[in-house]
Amino acid sequence: MDIRQLKTFIEVSKLGSFSKAAEKLFLTQPTVTNHVQSIEKELDAVLLNRMSKGVTTTEAGDIVYRHSIDIINLYDSMKYQIEEHKGKIEGRLEIASSSVPRRHLLPQLIYGFRKQHPMVTFSIIDVDSSKVVQNILNGYIDFGFVGAVFEDPNLEYQGVMDDSLVFVTPHDVYSDRKEMSSLDIGAIESQSLILREEGSGTGKVLKDALQHKGIRLDQLRVSAIVADTETIKKMISLGTGSSFLSYKDVFDQTGKKLVHGNVFRIDQLDLDRKFYLVFHKKRKLSPLGEAFKEFALTYSSIV
Numbered sequence: 001m002d003i004r005q006l007k008t009f010i011e012v013s014k015l016g017s018f019s020k021a022a023e024k025l026f027l028t029q030p031t032v033t034n035h036v037q038s039i040e041k042e043l044d045a046v047l048l049n050r051m052s053k054g055v056t057t058t059e060a061g062d063i064v065y066r067h068s069i070d071i072i073n074l075y076d077s078m079k080y081q082i083e084e085h086k087g088k089i090e091g092r093l094e095i096a097s098s099s100v101p102r103r104h105l106l107p108q109l110i111y112g113f114r115k116q117h118p119m120v121t122f123s124i125i126d127v128d129s130s131k132v133v134q135n136i137l138n139g140y141i142d143f144g145f146v147g148a149v150f151e152d153p154n155l156e157y158q159g160v161m162d163d164s165l166v167f168v169t170p171h172d173v174y175s176d177r178k179e180m181s182s183l184d185i186g187a188i189e190s191q192s193l194i195l196r197e198e199g200s201g202t203g204k205v206l207k208d209a210l211q212h213k214g215i216r217l218d219q220l221r222v223s224a225i226v227a228d229t230e231t232i233k234k235m236i237s238l239g240t241g242s243s244f245l246s247y248k249d250v251f252d253q254t255g256k257k258l259v260h261g262n263v264f265r266i267d268q269l270d271l272d273r274k275f276y277l278v279f280h281k282k283r284k285l286s287p288l289g290e291a292f293k294e295f296a297l298t299y300s301s302i303v
Contacts, residue, residue, distance in 0.1 A: 008035035016054040080287035090119030096144035130199035143279035147201020157276040160300035165271035169242040185268040192241035209269040
């Protein structure tokens, strides 16, 4: 087997499809099939379950997939060090990120990293925090950025940005109160709420903070579950309900308010949080991924 065959097998396993892998790798489908069959023949093992709706890895396929990732990263490391020796670093990084770090951290990181390495390109995958974690555990991506910790012994989290959640109400709710003053925790139970979807970092932080005070989400008056922050802002401005949003989505760096509503703290809830760079403890990052990780951690320590 060779590097091309291993890369093909990885893409077929990740995408669950020969045709999608062929499209991504700019190969014909027969070539993709031949690459996988060559590996299976050499190892004398069936690596993929071929079904009408797609393909999945067998137990043997899982073993080959994990080792293929390591082999490709080792191969890339060799190429990276040679290119670095020649003063030339290039490649493509695929990064999964939840919404807040995608908007408020990644643009600066990518700008700074590309100033140093202009030949590097990026592909940003926008998913919620739980899916970032799942993609890492499944080996689909090397690392990502999340707004909450989802405990797993195979994951390591490094804090890269501080944040907190604030309570945002329509303009006619608590309009006599000073901006960013504190509301009693009972205010939450009296308001119609718009909450983030299951799996979001914001949702997990809020759920954990409420549970710490003995409050369950099903005790609240929830009018909508929404995945998109901008949609939530629009719904607040229309008076549909109140919500908890990231401070960074509510105020810009100059302190200008970015939402049409009233903003408050709930001091009885611990709504401070960090955003994290998360990666697999036992899996070697690609050299380019390792370089970006170190850059991100260094950047976060000085902002």
